[in-house]
Amino acid sequence: MWYLVIVGLVVVIWLVADRPVLKMTFKNGHIKTEKGHCPPSFQRELKHIAEHDHLNGSLKVYQLRTGMKLVFSKNIPKNVQQHIRNVFPHQGFKSKGKKRA
Template sequence: MLYVILIASVIVFWLVAIDRPVLKVKFSDGKIVQEKGHFPPSFKHNVVEIGEKTPFSGELKVYQQRTGTKLVMSKQVPKKVQQRIRNVFPHQGFRSKGKKGTG
């Protein structure tokens, strides 16, 4: 019985505590240093352009949720740059695989 509780707690910890973004991008002085995941080409082009005009450092993560996608940026990214990135974020580029239209 104890092992069932232990396994259940490990599974709950894994589902809640582990960071699993769909896209993770690190920036340094406006340039992309590291990227992991699906980075739509148009969004990447726009973010690189924003970084060229206003150099910034920080991290950007995109999470897939039931209600859609969630864009999270680190606190090092200035508020004005965060808003510019949110304005060019392609919500349709990160649709979940299970919600395809029928027609």
């Protein structure tokens, strides 16, 4: 009986835990996969940065109550992470649901 409860709990945590708004993976300086909505201007800047720095890794964007959170893989250097944060359009992403005043 307890194993059913534990399996159910693991499935619920797995479904809720990792839900990025945008996920992109880079390989050899090109965007390999893209899931979610990416504004065209940000995508253009990412292509330029990826080609210039020959990126390998991934980028995830999460929607938080305080704003957007960018999570990079360990393969992306700190200076390139900062460059991507500088060109990230915080107003280009629409939040899901209604905001109340």
